[in-house]
Amino acid sequence: MTEHQTTTDPRMTSRRHVLLGVGGVGATVALAACGTDTDDASETPNTPIDGGATTGGATGGTTDGDASALTTTSEVPVGGGVIFAAQGVVVTQPTEGEFKAFSNICTHQQCPVANLDGGTINCTCHFSAFSISDGSVVSGPAPAPLEEKSVTVDGENISVA
Incomplete structure (x- = not known):
């Protein structure tokens, strides 16, 4: 498999999107914990x-x-x-x-x-x-x-x- 095929492989893109999404959710939760809801x-x-x-x-x-x-x-x-x-x-x-x-x-x-x-x-x-x-x-x-x-x-x- 060539490098070009690896970057366009739908399984790799899907995994990458999932990992980015999980990271984004984690960051959102961490920032929300620092909020000031009184x-x-x-x-x-x-x-x-x-x-x-x-x-x-x-x-x-x-x-x-x-x-x-x-x-x-x-x-x-x-x-x-x-x-x-x-x-x-x-x-x-x-x-x-x-x-x-x-x-x-x-x-x-x-x-x-x-x-x-x-x-x-x-x-x-x-x-x-x-x-x-x-x-x-x-x-x-x-x-x-x-x-x-x-x-x-x-x-x-x-x-x-």
């Missing part, structure tokens, strides 16, 4: 997720009449927190009465964090974990801590700037 989190107000943590809805939690407040102290579990996807913030309560807030965007590839569990804020895009106490990296590949936000507690109401 619609579910922002439309489901205060839905419990891992370890009693919650994801806040588009307008935050109950604020007992204070329109500037994001949530209330009773909605943030001790040793956990709440993700407010629409506001781009995570509010945590590392110890009783201590409230912290951080950006909800992972410092690795800017995916939104997905949950809180076991004292960490977790990004499931590439499995980085951050401390609920100070936003520091507990496990990578994130290169830097989450950006800390200013928290104001007024009675039961929590505001984040």
Whole structure:
């Protein structure tokens, strides 16, 4: 068989197309895994997720009449927190009465964090974990801590700037 016949052999072309198609599908799946679909989190107000943590809805939690407040102290579990996807913030309560807030965007590839569990804020895009106490990296590949936000507690109401 000559080289010319090999390149025009329908069996070889078919095999080549199949292999290229499989490679294309694999690349598409890999890229889709790096996407940032936050619609579910922002439309489901205060839905419990891992370890009693919650994801806040588009307008935050109950604020007992204070329109500037994001949530209330009773909605943030001790040793956990709440993700407010629409506001781009995570509010945590590392110890009783201590409230912290951080950006909800992972410092690795800017995916939104997905949950809180076991004292960490977790990004499931590439499995980085951050401390609920100070936003520091507990496990990578994130290169830097989450950006800390200013928290104001007024009675039961929590505001984040």
